[in-house]
Amino acid sequence: MELNMPKFYNFAAQVDQYALNHPDKRAVWELDESGAEQILSYDQLRRFSNRIANGLQSIGIGQGDKVMVLVKRGIEAYGLYLALLKLGAVILPGSEMLRQKDIEYRIDHALASAVICFDGMTGEVEPLRNRCKTLRHFITLGDRADGWISLDLLIQDQADEFACVQTSSDDLAFLSYTSGTTGGPKGVMHVAGWPLAHLSVAAKQWLDVQEKDVVWATAGPGWAKWIWSPFVSTLGLGATAFVYKGRFSADTYLSILAKYPISVLCATPTEYRMMAKAPDLESYTLQALRSTCSAGEPLNREVIDTFRRVFNLTVRDGYGQTENTLLVGTFVGVEPKPGSMGRPSPVVRVAIVDEEGSELPVGKVGDIAIHKEMVALFKGYLNDPDRTAKAFRGEWYVTGDQGRMDDDGYIWFEGRSDDIIISGGYTIGPFEVEDALVKHPAVAECAAVASPDPERGHVVKAFVVLKKGNTPSDSLAEELKEHVKHLTAPYKYPRKIEFVEDLPKTTSGKIRRVELRLQEKEQMNRA
Numbered sequence: 001m002e003l004n005m006p007k008f009y010n011f012a013a014q015v016d017q018y019a020l021n022h023p024d025k026r027a028v029w030e031l032d033e034s035g036a037e038q039i040l041s042y043d044q045l046r047r048f049s050n051r052i053a054n055g056l057q058s059i060g061i062g063q064g065d066k067v068m069v070l071v072k073r074g075i076e077a078y079g080l081y082l083a084l085l086k087l088g089a090v091i092l093p094g095s096e097m098l099r100q101k102d103i104e105y106r107i108d109h110a111l112a113s114a115v116i117c118f119d120g121m122t123g124e125v126e127p128l129r130n131r132c133k134t135l136r137h138f139i140t141l142g143d144r145a146d147g148w149i150s151l152d153l154l155i156q157d158q159a160d161e162f163a164c165v166q167t168s169s170d171d172l173a174f175l176s177y178t179s180g181t182t183g184g185p186k187g188v189m190h191v192a193g194w195p196l197a198h199l200s201v202a203a204k205q206w207l208d209v210q211e212k213d214v215v216w217a218t219a220g221p222g223w224a225k226w227i228w229s230p231f232v233s234t235l236g237l238g239a240t241a242f243v244y245k246g247r248f249s250a251d252t253y254l255s256i257l258a259k260y261p262i263s264v265l266c267a268t269p270t271e272y273r274m275m276a277k278a279p280d281l282e283s284y285t286l287q288a289l290r291s292t293c294s295a296g297e298p299l300n301r302e303v304i305d306t307f308r309r310v311f312n313l314t315v316r317d318g319y320g321q322t323e324n325t326l327l328v329g330t331f332v333g334v335e336p337k338p339g340s341m342g343r344p345s346p347v348v349r350v351a352i353v354d355e356e357g358s359e360l361p362v363g364k365v366g367d368i369a370i371h372k373e374m375v376a377l378f379k380g381y382l383n384d385p386d387r388t389a390k391a392f393r394g395e396w397y398v399t400g401d402q403g404r405m406d407d408d409g410y411i412w413f414e415g416r417s418d419d420i421i422i423s424g425g426y427t428i429g430p431f432e433v434e435d436a437l438v439k440h441p442a443v444a445e446c447a448a449v450a451s452p453d454p455e456r457g458h459v460v461k462a463f464v465v466l467k468k469g470n471t472p473s474d475s476l477a478e479e480l481k482e483h484v485k486h487l488t489a490p491y492k493y494p495r496k497i498e499f500v501e502d503l504p505k506t507t508s509g510k511i512r513r514v515e516l517r518l519q520e521k522e523q524m525n526r527a
Contacts, residue, residue, distance in 0.1 A: 003200050003375050005169050005193045006193075006196075007169060008169060009168075009192055009196055010085060010086070010088075010167045010192055011195040011196070011236065012049070012082045012085035013086070013164040015045075016046050016164060018042060018235075018238050019046040022042055022238065023042060023043035024042075025041060025042045025238065026039055026041060027078075027240060027241065028040045028075050029241065029243065030074055030075050031242070031245065031256070031260075032244075032245040033246035040078075042238075045075075047161075048160075049079045049086065050086070050161055050162035051160050052151070052155050052158075054155070055154035056139075056154075057087060059137060059154070060136075061114055063089065063167075064172075065089045065090065065113045065114065066090045066111060067112065067113070067114040067115070067116060068092040068094050068107060068112050068114070068115045068116070068117075069081070069084070069091055069116050069117075070094040070095075070096060070098065070116070070121045070222065071096070071117065071222075072096050072118055072221070073221065073244070073245050074243060075243070077231075078231065081227075085192075086165060087165060090110075090175055091174050092107075092176075092177070093174070093176055093222045093223065093226065094117075094177075094222045095220065095222030095489060095491075096120070096222065097489040097490050098124070098222070098489050099124060099488050099489060100125075100127060102185075102488055103115075103124055104128050104131060104132060106185070106187075107128065107132045107134070108132055108134075109184065109187060111134045112132075112134060112135060113134055114135070114137035114139065115138060116151070118141045118142050119140055119141060119142030119143040120142075122145045122148060129147070139154065168192065169191060169196075170191050170193065170379075171191060172379070174188075174190040174224075175188070175189060176227075178224075178322040178323070179420060179427050179428055179429030179431075180420075185429070185432075186381040186384060186387055187384070188224070188322045189378055189379040189381070190378055190379070191379060194325070195236060197325060198232050198233070198325045199233065199236045200347060201331075202325050202329075203232065204237070205331045205346070206293060206318055206326055206329045206331050206332070207291065207293055208264065208290075208291040208332045209233050209237045211238040212263075213264045214239070214240045214262050214288070215229070215239050215242060215262075215263070215266070216242040216243075216244070216256075216262045216264070217230040217233070217234065217241075217265075217266040218266065218271060224321075224322040225295065225425075228320070228326075229266045230243070239264070242260065242262055244256060248271060250274045250277065250278040251280075253271065254281070257284070257289055258285055258286055261288040262288055263289060263290050263291065264289075264291040265291070265292045265293070266294070266295070267293075268297070268425035269294050269296060269297050269425065270425060270455060270456050270457065273300070273302075273455055276302065276307065281310055282310055286311055292315045294318065295317070295319065295320065295326075295425075296424075296425030297423075297424075297425055297457045297458075298317070298341070299315060300339070301339050303315060304336065314330075316329060316336065317329060317330050321399060322378075323397070324376055325376040326345055327345055327350055327370055328341040328342050329341065329342040337406075339412065340412050341403070341410070341413055343410055343411070347374075347375065348374055349371035350411065351370075352364065352365070352367065352368060352369070352411075353367050353393065353396055353398070356393075356394075357369075357393035357396050362405055362407055363405075363406065363407075364404060365404045365414050366404070367393075367398045367400075367417055368403045369398045370397050370399070371396060372392060372395055372396065377397060398417075400416060400418050401415070402414040402415055402416070416450075419514075421458060422457065422458060423453070423456050423457065423458050423491070424455075426491045426492075428460060428492050430513065433448035433460055433492055433494060434446050434447065434462075436483065436484040436487040437483070437494075440479075440480055440483045442466055442470040443464055443465070443466065443467065443480070444465045445503060445511075446462050446463060446465065447462070447463045447503050448460055448461070448462045448494060449516045449517045450520070451496055452521060452524040459494075459495040460494040460495060461494055461495070461516075461520060462480070462496070462498070463498050463516055464498070464499050465503060472499035477499075481493050481497065503516075
């Protein structure tokens with residue numbers, strides 16, 4: 001299967017054309033914790049995003065400008081992303097869990113000129129006003145703040161028609177940051193044509209989105225997965241995006257699935273695991289649900305078996321990265337092998353390669369790699385040619401994950417080939433955790449690794465060497481956890497802390513995290 005990319009493409013223009021042809025079709029269906037609902041039709045969404053585009057343009061935001069977006073789930077996220085694409089601006093997705101240090105790094109690294117955030121984030125951004133020299137525009141959703149432009153006021157008198165900028169398929173459109181094992185997060189560059197490549201297989205043959213569907217993809221804005229499923233896969237195929245703005249609980253999710261006509265669900269393995277453990281699981285009837293997918297980390301067999309037994313649904317696993325799109329998955333019509341990622345996408349050449357970049361035979365464990373000619377592959381890491389070059393081995397992009405391929409072409413995940421931690425669907429670089437920990441006056445040095453966990457797959461565990469004069473204690477461990485939460489995004493904090501006298505190191509002094517990971521795995525196996 002080949003994909004021919006047109007010279008010009010703009011995803012927002014595609015959505016607008018659908019809206020003109022199907023103005024009354026429901027586009028976004030929002031539900032909050034109180035039970036209140038808000039619905040926008042495709043035409044209403046088109047006009048809403050046009051007003052935002054006109055408002056942003058009126059203050060000088062235009063084609064090529066890099067704009068950091070820090071918003072929660074909701075209708076506003078859809079309007080903002082479409083508006084920025086219409087302007088030809090570059091979107092920097094940011095989680096609402098990011099802290100001042102994380103935000104400052106991304107703005108400075110990308111040379112961003114604007115930040116748009118919900119009112120709960122202005123306190124994290126405000127101190128950067130005089131530190132981030134390229135930042136000129138401060139826009140907020142919700143409560144007004146001094147020195148900030150209210151989005152509501154900005155768009156209230158704007159026209160609801162806007163001429164979408166013509167963008168080349170190769171123009172930079174998304175700049176998503178992903179954790180690295182060393183140094184700061186990497187800015188992953190995706191172009192305007194990326195959504196079209198993603199729609200060709202991932203949306204249709206994995207999520208199985210159809211025009212009639214109500215799609216609930218639980219990822220939040222700020223993550224590449226939000227662009228994947230709630231945004232591109234849903235609006236790009238004319239379906240309805242269902243958005244729940246409340247917190248996760250297994251009973252709440254199951255109740256929503258039972259009450260609303262949600263036909264496609266895409267959630268994290270952690271969310272599926274928690275739902276599968278609900279004591280009253282069999283009391284729920286999910287009449288509309290027909291397609292269920294999971295991504296972010298491996299899905300265990302118990303969950304797949306439970307959903308098949310109780311709901312006659314096959315939860316289809318999928319594997320991809322911020323740097324690409326769906327690479328491997330249990331596609332529609334493919335019989336799953338529980339524990340396996342599935343089979344390679346029909347538009348992706350996937351192989352297991354060795355350290356020289358040579359393909360390995362069936363059954364051999366090596367690096368999961370994709371051919372560099374993949375249409376949806378990223379265009380490199382922003383301002384980072386060294387790390388971009390290191391991501392490639394000959395003609396292959398090496399994912400950083402290891403696996404093996406069986407006789408039927410299914411790929412089995414064997415673990416990370418580097419030190420990246422994947423916990424509850426979040427990708428966490430050990431450097432970010434360690435950098436925060438060593439800023440505490442009691443910490444001499446530390447190492448963060450993945451520790452097996454039955455619910456999250458893995459959690460962050462920190463091995464901490466204290467400075468002289470400090471004594472290990474439960475209270476100090478809790479203090480260190482809170483310290484990390486305040487310095488970086490809370491999802492990165494170490495849920496486990498072990499105080500040690502020293503850390504295993506190479507002869508050159510580099511910490512051997514691999515020894516600590518193996519130690520954690522062995523302890524779990526003995527438990």
